[in-house]
Amino acid sequence: MTGAPRPGDVQLVADAVTFGYPGRPVLDALDLTVSAGDRVGLVGENGAGKSTLLGVLAGRLAPQRGQVRRRGSLAVVEQDLEVAPGDTVGTLVEQAGAGARAVADELARAIDAFDHESGDVTWLTGAIARYEHLAAWDVDRRVDESLSRLGAPRDRDRTLASLSVGERYRVRLACRLAERADLLLLDEPTNHLDVAGVDHLTAQLRAWAGGLVIVTHDRRLLDDVMTAILDLDPSMDGRPVLYGAARYADYRFARDQMLRRWRARHRAERKRAAQLADRLDKSYEGLSDEWRPPKGSQKNRRATRARIHVKAADRLVQRLEEQAVEVPVPPPALAFPDLPSVPGDYGGGPLLEVRAPRVDGRLDLPGRRVDVMPAARLLVTGPNGAGKSTLLAALTGAAGLDRGTRTLAPGVRLGVLAQEGPAEHAAPVARPGATPSAFDAYARHALRLLEQGLLDPGHLVPVAALGLLGEDDLDRPLGELSVGQRRRFDLACALLAAPHVLVLDEPTNHLSVGLVDELTTALRGTSAAVVVATHDRQLRADLADWPHLDLG
Structure with a gap:
């Protein structure tokens, strides 16, 4: 002992x-x-x-x-x-x-x-x-x-x-x-x-x-x-890095500096590789057709000159390969889409609102009106059990009201990220026994939204363009993705229809710290209206200037 x-x-x-x-x-x-x-x-x-x-x-x-x-x-x-x-x-x-x-x-x-x-x-x-x-x-x-x-x-x-x-x-x-x-x-x-x-x-x-x-x-x-x-x-050398600095800001600064060097070096190597390929093409250009010596040259010099030309090109290839530096592709950054603020036939007023909502045993806001105007912002807070998730579900129509009304303006598209697992209208449902890839599941979700009239084909956001999941991950069965990768997939589903209103419940859950920083910046700058419910202390501080509804 x-x-x-x-x-x-x-x-x-x-x-x-x-x-x-x-x-x-x-x-x-x-x-x-x-x-x-x-x-x-x-x-x-x-x-x-x-x-x-x-x-x-x-x-x-x-x-x-x-x-x-x-x-x-x-x-x-x-x-x-x-x-x-x-x-x-x-x-x-x-x-x-x-x-x-x-x-x-x-x-x-x-x-x-x-x-x-x-x-x-x-x-x-x-x-x-x-x-x-x-x-x-x-x-x-x-x-x-x-x-x-x-x-x-x-x-x-x-x-x-x-x-x-x-x-x-x-x-x-x-x-x-x-x-x-x-x-x-x-x-x-x-x-x-x-x-x-x-x-x-x-x-x-x-x-x-x-x-x-x-x-x-x-x-x-x-x-x-x-x-x-x-x-x-992975860093540029492919290895994880232990940062002794305990402060998050110090870590992010060091990480961002490394990423800038990595991306700059990768761009330089890609440019250099293109230049080398062009030089090699020109070096071998004379060998692609029958080579002919200058007029008056002796016939036996033709083969000798050709061999010299080939050897010179081969030495150039060898020298360039020795100088080449293998720089892996740096990780992608979030490419948040340009979301619209209003539908084409917008006639004014709130895009979405609930009045005096009550869901028995979960939420009761008598006399309260929660409305979402174009490009509006709303931060919802409160302790566990206060009804934050229920309020967001009432706004999106996922929870029926036992009292009160909900109004969604014509043509308004919603993007929803639920706290625990995907919302009914924000995640694909596979056929029994099927194991679709993430890409196939995203396509099925798009088709379902289209059938329900909730998607404008001219405003579809491709999942591959978001920087949330790589090509290899999109080809994997959805069930094989990690919890965090599935959360990224759910976020992609919320953005698929280019929504006018984003409703996000604990959006930082299971996401990496780097993506959280990028997402926070994107939410502050998007033209769409955004409603966020969160306990995340840093996110609350970052969104402290937003209108605030506290259910505590």
Whole structure:
């Protein structure tokens, strides 16, 4: 038994870890060391392997080469949580306290059996330190506090299967925080938290005595918690980069500088390659037809001159190939489409509005009118359960009103990004048994919108033009994309019909930090009207000058 982790104690070592899926390498000889007190943020574009790396570090996935060594206890909260039949909130609560209770029981037995004349004082001291580190006497209170502060269900008899995705995640997160493990691995922990929940999480993580590895898009969390940022996006040499600077702004500056150099070098190499190809064409031009020496030349010189010409061209090819530098294609940037502000036959007034909306048990705004004018902006905030998602669903028509009215102006097209999974009219539905590629699913979605009269063929936004998914990802089955890549696909679906109104529920969830920055800039500048509901603290700060509806 060991005591509490001390600063500098190594909790995790990943040594030359390599992992990939059939036909798709993900991690290549990656090294990472995490000591007690280290708080490492994993960032990178969707599909870069952040969740995969977390699974390898946790032991859920076995590396194909290299090894992972861990020391001490481990706690993990991943995005996709398996739920066993019959599991309840109480099941997770009991699991959370099991380790602390085991330590308490072992210490009690050790004390009872301790021989004060010949006993091992060092061992007993370590057991006491471990007991105090886990605060085993306080684990039940810690679990209950975290459940309450994170807004998680506290009824221990509720089955996990009956909870929403966000509720299940908050229960699991609260229990893992209470365990005080030596190594804690979290995947997007702020996705399902409101502001109060994020504040509690931040305080817990900043005080964590062990090591932390956290996949996150939350730019404020990177600033408030992390001691280092590991960017899994390849750099110009194809390797991930560990940034020691903990501030997000410092990381973004260094990353942006590297991308500028990368793109400039790639452009220069492409230009140089074109020039070299032209020179080679001219070098061989004289060899494409029958070569003839000058008039009066001796016949036996014809072959000699031809061989000299060929050798000179070959030496040029060899020299140019030796000088060539292989520069990989840099990652694409978001190419946000030029969205229209009003339909062609716009006659004035709101594009969309709801009046006195009520959805029983979920939303009640008597006497309130929420309208969306052309090019308008609206930021919707409030704690979990306040009705933000329900209000957005009422605006888009996805939730029927038990009281009140909803009006959509003629010809107005909506783009919708729902919080948990695609909205009914914003995502394709595959035929039973079919596994369409992302590109095929996008095309089917376009056809369905066209059949419903919700798409103008002259204003269709091609998915390949957005910079959200690469060609290889578009050719893959939709179900094989990562959570973040599916979120990018959902965003593409929201933009497909060139909407006049964008309605986005927690748009930063599961997206990379770089894309979040680009999307924020695009939302501020688009001609379309935009309604955003979010808990994201940095996004709220970035949109602080927008009209604000607080449902708290």
